[in-house]
Amino acid sequence: MDLSLSDEQKQLQESAERFAREKYTFDNRRKIAATERGWLPENWAQFAELGWLGMAFSEEDGGYGGGPIETMIVMEQFGKGLVLEPFLPTVVLGGGMIARAGSAAQKEALLAPMIEGKKQFAFAWLERQSRYNLADVSLKATKEGNGWSLSGHKGVVYNAASADNIIVLARTAGSAREPKGLTLFVVDAKAKGLSRRDYPTQDSLRASELTFDKVSVVADAVLGKVDDAFPTVEEAVDRAIVALCAEATGCMDAINAATLDYIKTRKQFGVAIGKFQVLQHRMVDCFTNAQEARSMTLMASLKIDDKDPTVRAKAASGAKVQIGKSGKFCGQSAVQMHGGMGVTDELSVSHYFKRLTMIDLMFGNQQHHLTRYSNLAMAA
Amino acid sequence: MDLSLKPEHKAFADEVRAFARENLSPATREKTFSGKHYDRDDHMVWQKALGKKGWLAYTWPKKYGGPGWDVTQRFLFENVLAEEGAPRILPFGPKMVGPVIYTFGTEAQKERFLPGIRSSEVSWCQGYSEPGAGSDLANLRTRAVREGDHYIVNGQKTWTSFAHWGDWIFCLVRTNTDGKPQEGISFLLIDMKTPGVTVRPIIMTDGAHHVNDVFLDNVKVPVENLIGKENEGWTCAKFLLANERLGIAEVPSSKRGVSVLRKIARMEPQDGRTLADDPAFTAQIADIDLQVQALEMSELRVLSTMAQGGAPGPEVSSLKVRGSEIQQRIAELTMEAVGEYAQPYQPGMLFHDTNETPIGPDHAPPAAPRYFNMRKTSIYGGSTEIQKNIVSKMVLGL
Ligand SMILES: Cc1cc2nc3c(=O)[nH]c(=O)nc-3n(C[C@H](O)[C@H](O)[C@H](O)COP(=O)(O)OP(=O)(O)OC[C@H]3O[C@@H](n4cnc5c(N)ncnc54)[C@H](O)[C@@H]3O)c2cc1C
Ligand SMILES: Cc1cc2nc3c(=O)[nH]c(=O)nc-3n(C[C@H](O)[C@H](O)[C@H](O)COP(=O)(O)OP(=O)(O)OC[C@H]3O[C@@H](n4cnc5c(N)ncnc54)[C@H](O)[C@@H]3O)c2cc1C
Numbered sequence: 057m058d059l060s061l062s063d064e065q066k067q068l069q070e071s072a073e074r075f076a077r078e079k080y081t082f083d084n085r086r087k088i089a090a091t092e093r094g095w096l097p098e099n100w101a102q103f104a105e106l107g108w109l110g111m112a113f114s115e116e117d118g119g120y121g122g123g124p125i126e127t128m129i130v131m132e133q134f135g136k137g138l139v140l141e142p143f144l145p146t147v148v149l150g151g152g153m154i155a156r157a158g159s160a161a162q163k164e165a166l167l168a169p170m171i172e173g174k175k176q177f178a179f180a181w182l183e184r185q186s187r188y189n190l191a192d193v194s195l196k197a198t199k200e201g202n203g204w205s206l207s208g209h210k211g212v213v214y215n216a217a218s219a220d221n222i223i224v225l226a227r228t229a230g231s232a233r234e235p236k237g238l239t240l241f242v243v244d245a246k247a248k249g250l251s252r253r254d255y256p257t258q259d260s261l262r263a264s265e266l267t268f269d270k271v272s273v274v275a276d277a278v279l280g281k282v283d284d285a286f287p288t289v290e291e292a293v294d295r296a297i298v299a300l301c302a303e304a305t306g307c308m309d310a311i312n313a314a315t316l317d318y319i320k321t322r323k324q325f326g327v328a329i330g331k332f333q334v335l336q337h338r339m340v341d342c343f344t345n346a347q348e349a350r351s352m353t354l355m356a357s358l359k360i361d362d363k364d365p366t367v368r369a370k371a372a373s374g375a376k377v378q379i380g381k382s383g384k385f386c387g388q389s390a391v392q393m394h395g396g397m398g399v400t401d402e403l404s405v406s407h408y409f410k411r412l413t414m415i416d417l418m419f420g421n422q423q424h425h426l427t428r429y430s431n432l433a434m435a436a
Numbered sequence: 437m438d439l440s441l442k443p444e445h446k447a448f449a450d451e452v453r454a455f456a457r458e459n460l461s462p463a464t465r466e467k468t469f470s471g472k473h474y475d476r477d478d479h480m481v482w483q484k485a486l487g488k489k490g491w492l493a494y495t496w497p498k499k500y501g502g503p504g505w506d507v508t509q510r511f512l513f514e515n516v517l518a519e520e521g522a523p524r525i526l527p528f529g530p531k532m533v534g535p536v537i538y539t540f541g542t543e544a545q546k547e548r549f550l551p552g553i554r555s556s557e558v559s560w561c562q563g564y565s566e567p568g569a570g571s572d573l574a575n576l577r578t579r580a581v582r583e584g585d586h587y588i589v590n591g592q593k594t595w596t597s598f599a600h601w602g603d604w605i606f607c608l609v610r611t612n613t614d615g616k617p618q619e620g621i622s623f624l625l626i627d628m629k630t631p632g633v634t635v636r637p638i639i640m641t642d643g644a645h646h647v648n649d650v651f652l653d654n655v656k657v658p659v660e661n662l663i664g665k666e667n668e669g670w671t672c673a674k675f676l677l678a679n680e681r682l683g684i685a686e687v688p689s690s691k692r693g694v695s696v697l698r699k700i701a702r703m704e705p706q707d708g709r710t711l712a713d714d715p716a717f718t719a720q721i722a723d724i725d726l727q728v729q730a731l732e733m734s735e736l737r738v739l740s741t742m743a744q745g746g747a748p749g750p751e752v753s754s755l756k757v758r759g760s761e762i763q764q765r766i767a768e769l770t771m772e773a774v775g776e777y778a779q780p781y782q783p784g785m786l787f788h789d790t791n792e793t794p795i796g797p798d799h800a801p802p803a804a805p806r807y808f809n810m811r812k813t814s815i816y817g818g819s820t821e822i823q824k825n826i827v828s829k830m831v832l833g834l
Contacts, residue, residue, distance in 0.1 A: 184796065185705040187775050192707065211796065212776050233708060255795060257779045258804045265795055324572040334821055391811045395570050395819060396595045399641050399812045406641040410808060413771075414779055421772060423716060 076137030082404045089260035095141040104173025124357040128302040135306020142215035150177025157280030157288045178219035180210035188420035191235040197226035206271040216264035217254045235286040240279040259411040294372035301353040304379045308346040311408040315390040345382035352378040373425040380422030383412035456520035459485040465521035471802035483556035500538045507739040518688030528560040529553040540664040563593040563607035574617040580609035589655040599648040623669035625661040642805035685759030693766040750830035753823040760813035767810040774803040
């Protein structure tokens, strides 16, 4: 057993740490969040140059042969800086699904330019009724000549406004909530019949509601097998969950560090408030929570490549439960220990708190993943 | 012992309900149930209606223009108004400074200030906290120096809720720097229109503007605006804080919050059914429901002591602690009920009446901002840690 990073991984960690520290000061982040796009093309170009966009992909796919640990390393630093560039929708979700299910032609047309920084993706799976059930899909794709026609609605699609292609989960057969009968389509973001309503999210990211009104796609737009997308989606989402967990550990480190610093310097009753034992113990619990989050994230990152889908799913859900719990504890505690300052927009603390809260809501909250884990564990 | 209501109390509740239905604007009511922010008029129009009826200063004795209600009437009044979707009465005039004025003020001060508070024609804000004086209130630095028949006030107040709506601010100011910090504080009323008073907004996590910095720069305040004796303002300050804490558990609005939460759970889809069919989720609602009941019963026990002529003791601090936890938990569960659709941020739908359509269901846009915003309840009015220190010292003798 060896839980230490390799030299290359350490270098990656250092460069990601430097990026977050230099490019994502809190002031810079505010400015980037206020731009129309919500992220900076020059940063994206830098990701490509540094090899981050291809690091987790195999060499056959044009990547650099890394894996979940590399993703974990980068995402953690993104969490520290509250980085806004759409790495998760483009690289982890979009890239991940294309690498797993795409044909050689699709990889060449989509994955290669993505790794070069020239293409971005969005993943459209959620619908109003879905909640966290990935199979609760009713957007319909029907055969139309050689191709397909898509009609329906997708919600809270991250990065849809910047994406070149939207990867859409559609129902091609079966009844509502049946995992069988789902198909993934790669749709041009400018396709006729596809309309968008864009908006910012609570944590300053960008998402959209999408309406598909008889959007025509060619047969080659199918990613993977017709009617059989569910395993691909489930795996990609589990990977995204683990990446999100890594981001959350970065957020927790940052928010804990800010709080520790604050309680050492803020004086009330003639002493630093960190002298009060109740705050000391709360700070210790924050530290412990962040440690647990880091441990579960590492475990999940190490297990996410497992051939057995149950092992993979349990690891992802288990980590998500921990991140939900720890994130809430660290976030709420940080706000509380900052007193009135903690509930202002002016301090970074409230922004980390918002991001941690939204991470809990993405792809299933703590309660959802506790149930999923519990069911998987009971079935074993 | 008896929990049931006498017929005259039932009739009273009906009267309050009828009044609310007649006087509450439907738009204001809608904001309450959807969790959107009120604007100034939502509060003022409603409070003026209450004032006209003689019900705004409902905790005041008859002698000072209050309705002279018993504790059961007060309890019913608060509950019925919460059920009907009334905004909470802004406490600064009727619940905070009013009682200080009729308890510690001169006859002239009572005559001058109480009518405007009772009618809500004059709105007030609370200038206690300062950048260096939050939990440690006695550390305040704002100076008032007497020059003839005026005080010259210099300093900064912060976290001043609704200062941007306020006509007057009641301030704790330092009039003496010798001796114990509590002993040189005075209680001063300042007209916000006086030259030298500047209000600067503080924007909160959810994007809202409720609180402010208030800068006082050579503000000239007539000596007749001093309440009580110079350097003895701490007595007024503590009296006011005890009143503030009693009203802050917010049981009626939490009861409403639980019923709104159940309604949302019945509307939120999950696996082809609704969230109301998910026992793991509904058990969490039941849990918070029972906590609300325990808190309400504890409050009724305090009220019952008061009805027998007793004064509420420092144990009310534990009601404030629990009350804020409950409000926070309800907001948290409401956001979780909304799920993924809590993610879009639609400030337009929180603060203004717009024609914008919500992204997701109607109840979605305020859910997350409200959760973020409710973190304040365990901070303002004396933080949870401070309240627990009070209980451990004053009740448990630690
Ligand atoms: C089952 C059992 C087996 C044990 N086996 C051994 C053994 O094999 N050998 C041996 O030497 N000892 C043994 N111990 C003793 C054990 O180490 C002591 O019980 C322990 O150190 C606590 O001391 P105490 O019981 O005197 O409690 P106290 O020290 O009196 O503490 C009482 C309470 O006050 C709290 N407290 C104390 N100081 C602080 C502080 N500064 N801040 C906040 N809270 C504080 C404590 O956390 C505790 O909750 C054993 C104890 C138990 C219960
Ligand atoms: C939304 C909002 C509205 C407000 N409205 C008003 C208003 O209208 N007028 C007004 O005057 N004030 C108002 N306040 C101020 C409020 O009363 C203070 O924020 C509060 O007293 C806490 O002070 P602080 O923010 O300076 O935190 P601090 O006192 O700096 O506290 C920071 C942390 O340290 C903890 N702490 C401090 N001392 C101790 C101790 N001895 N033991 C253990 N823990 C301790 C606190 O509990 C908190 O967790 C408002 C605050 C908010 C957030």
